[in-house]
Amino acid sequence: MKKILAAFLSATMLLGLLAGCGGGSASSGAASSSSGSGAAASSGSGKEIVINYPTFQVGVNTSAPVISALVEGFNEKYAGQYKIVVEEVPGDANYAEKIQVMISTGSLPPVVYGGGYKLLDLALAQDLVVDLTPYVEADPEWKAQYNDASMAANARDGKIYASSMEGSLVGYFYNKDLFAQAGIDAAPKTWDEFFADCDKLIAAGITPMAMDTADGAWCSQLMMGAMIATSGDEGLAFMNTKYPTDYNQDVVVKAVEKLQWLYQNCTTLDAVGGAYENAANNFYTENVAIIANGPWMIGDFSDTTLVEEGFNEKVGVAAYPGGFVYDEPIEGMFVTKQSDPALEEAAIAMVRYFTSDEAQEMALNMQGMVPASPTAEISDEALSTFPLLGDFLSQAAECELRSPTFTSNMVPGLESEWSNNLPNLATGNISAADLCQILSNFAASAQ
């Protein structure tokens, strides 16, 4: 009896292990819609189809009110036909981690927002993504949203897989009062002027730059990438290369050398090891004069829990020296393959609604989010609500040099390697050439 019981228990354990470890192989086709992992539950013909939509744009995320309004609008428009049920996944990194596990198990929800996490390529590698090309081709308004930058973010091998709802037009902000104290009248137009202004700020006892090294060193890499992009054709071509494998290029090494100089001479002590929050706070508290970041920061300049009253009046905005801005539609929403075609249709309708010009214009008016679509209108309402944004958009319109950011082009995983090595660069433990070699080695092995 004991032996039978033992054998039964062992068999149960073994079955459990097999069930757990063996399921991944079945992921090459349609994403399972039966699991409760976020794949939608459609309730048959004639009934409302439910789209379960996991999103990190909740809580304090600046896009949370926009997503909430879009979900409400969609559910109202398609009442009785489709319904979005939001699954809140707070925290950007948590969302990416959860979607990555879902990709590996082949149980993706019907709609996934790629964001800045390269999720589209991971899902494509598992053949889980619906080709949107025929749907886009059949809809002239949708097709008009795809310019070269949008195609680069959302299409692969000529096929459109995703649709962007937000652009990423990025320059930098500066404190006009601190500039004036250092005798600087206007934002620099060339890099020589920029470094001369840094010297003037230092001479006036003002720390020039807000910088960071953690979480991809967002602020620092923006400034460095701009130096590469404006160094000439070679640099601009590098910045427009998706997944570069060779960082041992003269233009990159020189920019990294300048970045090292900025770390060692032009920033705060907490830059080494610090994240975006530290850099932002140094700018908010007027410890530094410059921060590189996107227009989504503009709302914070009036938030008195973060800054002193009237701080927004002191802030100026500029394109990078050399006439450059980052311009990259953020990887958009994509539809995943489902066993129920009706659910796929519902998911496509959701993506179309969320990425329409109307939706992007609403996001601009509500939160100052720059539209990804070239056909979306910049309203007077948005310009009066966010005057700094209007100023920046007019400056950006004159910039001919554009590219994605330095880290967004990196192969998956390289951003962490970059971030981990920056403290060594900042403290002089490694040289610019060493860091470029480390990046090249990682990128080559990842290929």
Place this chain on the structure above:
Amino acid sequence: MLNKASTPAEKIVKVLGYIFMAVCLIVALFPIVWVIMSSFKSNKEIMANGLALPTSFAFTGYQEALKIAPILKFFGNSVIITCCSTCINVLSLAMAGYIFAKKRFRGREVLYAILSISLMIPMTSVLHPVYLIINKLGLYDTKAALVLVYSALSMPMSLMILRSTFEGIPTSLEEAAYVDGAGFVRTFFQIMLPCAKGGLASAAVLAFLDGWNEFTFALLLTSSDKARTLPLALSYFSSQFSFNYTAMFAAITIAVIPSIVLFAIFQEQVVSSMTAGSVKG
């Protein structure tokens, strides 16, 4: 003890002892006090000077925390899930610990080593299989899924504690029970289990803390408020380009107070059981 006047050397040693204890106390209390203190400061104050005292004791952070994230719902879920998983863990591992401590059978040490070694398996390596098993069992987004996983997560530690606890109980007690006519089950539940109260409390506290603080599986195996736990709530307060530290520290205060209270109540049992069986002779 005789009342003798202390020598200067003894006085110095005593003072140094108090200084050492004071330093230990500050080190232990500082993070808790700092978090609670920060929950009353504005974001600006927190970032400008983390160590400064709050300028006012407003409860806006707590109000915002409750508004931004469903903390109370998650708190309730955490209590249910953690209590259930702790009970299952302690009951089943008490049985296992008793058998490993008192019964001799072939392969006992090998089996014990296999179960103990699972302590060293990194959590990331079991994410995928656990996710698939829970989905196949139809338990995704249920409290039962987390109860099941948390019961298993603390298994090696509970087993080690309870085995050493049962080893410390004299076998003569067990034999006396058998002589008096008690069966195996009655001996375990009525004689051995009450004698192992210290170990049970210790294993329960550690299992409770593991479950209470667990984040990754709670994120992965749930999709709605009905099964989500408190650690997830803390992620509502910071994202890539925005943060609300005041509300976050308020939420942390709400989240950690039960753990601290529980540990404070049972700290003697935890410490004594962790060292039980370490000295023989």
